Amino acid sequence: MLSARAKALRPSLTLAIAAKAKQLKAEGRDICSLSAGEPDFETPAFIRAAAAAALEAGHTRYGPAAGEPALRQAIAAKLSGENLVPTKVDQVLVTNGGKQALYNLFQVLLEPGDSLLLPAPYWLSYPDMARLAGASVTTIPCGADQGFHLDAAALEAAITPASKLLVLNSPGNPTGAVLSRQELENIAAVLRRHPQLAVVCDEIYEYLVAPGHQHHSLAALAPDLADRIFIVGGCAKGWAMTGWRIGWLAGNSAVVAAAIALQSQSTSNVCSFAQYGALAAVQGPRDCVREMAARFDLRREQLCQGLLKLPGVSLQPPEGAFYAFPDLSAYGLDSMTLCNRLLDQVGLAVVPGVAFGEDRCIRLSCAAATEAIDDGLERLRGFLASL
Numbered sequence: 001m002l003s004a005r006a007k008a009l010r011p012s013l014t015l016a017i018a019a020k021a022k023q024l025k026a027e028g029r030d031i032c033s034l035s036a037g038e039p040d041f042e043t044p045a046f047i048r049a050a051a052a053a054a055l056e057a058g059h060t061r062y063g064p065a066a067g068e069p070a071l072r073q074a075i076a077a078k079l080s081g082e083n084l085v086p087t088k089v090d091q092v093l094v095t096n097g098g099k100q101a102l103y104n105l106f107q108v109l110l111e112p113g114d115s116l117l118l119p120a121p122y123w124l125s126y127p128d129m130a131r132l133a134g135a136s137v138t139t140i141p142c143g144a145d146q147g148f149h150l151d152a153a154a155l156e157a158a159i160t161p162a163s164k165l166l167v168l169n170s171p172g173n174p175t176g177a178v179l180s181r182q183e184l185e186n187i188a189a190v191l192r193r194h195p196q197l198a199v200v201c202d203e204i205y206e207y208l209v210a211p212g213h214q215h216h217s218l219a220a221l222a223p224d225l226a227d228r229i230f231i232v233g234g235c236a237k238g239w240a241m242t243g244w245r246i247g248w249l250a251g252n253s254a255v256v257a258a259a260i261a262l263q264s265q266s267t268s269n270v271c272s273f274a275q276y277g278a279l280a281a282v283q284g285p286r287d288c289v290r291e292m293a294a295r296f297d298l299r300r301e302q303l304c305q306g307l308l309k310l311p312g313v314s315l316q317p318p319e320g321a322f323y324a325f326p327d328l329s330a331y332g333l334d335s336m337t338l339c340n341r342l343l344d345q346v347g348l349a350v351v352p353g354v355a356f357g358e359d360r361c362i363r364l365s366c367a368a369a370t371e372a373i374d375d376g377l378e379r380l381r382g383f384l385a386s387l
């Protein structure tokens with residue numbers, strides 16, 4: 001009964017592992033989960049209050065598919081002022097999380113015969129979204145030996161006439177790699193030589209950058225390429241708003257108009273009163289974002305220091321986001337076996353690197369309480385010692 005498209009689709013492994021860990025916990029098992037890709041902080045109070053007020057004020061009806069005009073305006077102002085990417089309202093679409101922004105963009109840009117260029121390791125939803133749009137996926141290896149950074153020469157070597165869209169995810173999930181200004185400029189130089197290639201910059205972790213590193217938007221460094229650079233962002237990670245489902249797509253207005261049309265025929269507008277919470281977030285001061293980011297800096301450091309003490313574990317320290325992606329291949333197990341055994345034997349939930357295109361690694365999240373991070377490290381140490 002299923003379409004070929006649906007048959008080829010794999011459910012998100014990260015969501016599945018988080019759900020399995022929750023279920024085991026509910027059954028009374030002693031589980032430590034470092035699998036989640038979501039901040040454990042509560043959404044800041046002023047944002048919750050703004051959404052509650054909007055609910056009371058009657059923002060409970062259908063709105064424009066593209067998003068509430070005030071929120072689109074605020075996102076355009078944020079991109080223009082904070083990211084230095086001049087953006088007009090008609091270049092912005094409010095989506096159900098960054099995920100739907102990516103989904104919509106892939107649907108309106110990609111078709112059979114096209115190829116998505118994907119630096120690996122990669123966030124696991126990109127390949128499936130591209131295949132759903134009928135495109136193939138070409139990965140560009142960016143291993144730990146190169147700090148998980150995309151090398152411009154490797155990018156250029158991977159480009160073929162079929163290459164339609166490149167994904168840049170900085171700060172990156174699962175590696176935490178943050179592309180420097182120089183690296184982005186080198187990538188822009190390659191793009192100038194290949195006018196058929198568009199780029200989507202997934203900047204969902206833009207606020208979570210380790211000390212000594214800085215987030216740059218490619219579109220700010222290469223304004224001449226603005227017509228084919230798309231930005232995906234959202235409130236989930238920076239403002240601790242994962243469940244609100246607020247994201248955005250920004251870029252070329254003709255492409256954004258197609259994405260709006262697609263959304264108008266699929267999900268319509270994002271929850272109206274949630275958009276007013278997001279409006280308060282995007283327009284508000286960044287103090288809360290900076291405070292949470294500083295806490296993540298400490299936890300990232302705690303996680304990395306702990307991992308570096310474990311024998312047989314090599315780690316390319318993350319430069320942002322809230323994950324560590326250590327290489328445990330010295331133990332001779334594939335990442336799926338390793339993660340299944342960690343969950344079964346010591347109750348530690350982490351994500352196998354194979355889901356991100358790197359079977360030597362596992363992903364641990366530091367979006368957890370410091371006690372949970374210590375607990376997880378201790379479980380991992382005990383498990384590895386038993387091998």
Ligand SMILES: Cc1ncc(COP(=O)(O)O)c(C=O)c1O
Pocket residue numbers: 037096097098099100123169172173202204233234235236242246247
């Ligand atoms: C790299 C990356 N992009 C996009 C998303 C989607 O985020 P959202 O919750 O806004 O849909 C995630 C979520 O984990 C992510 O890690």
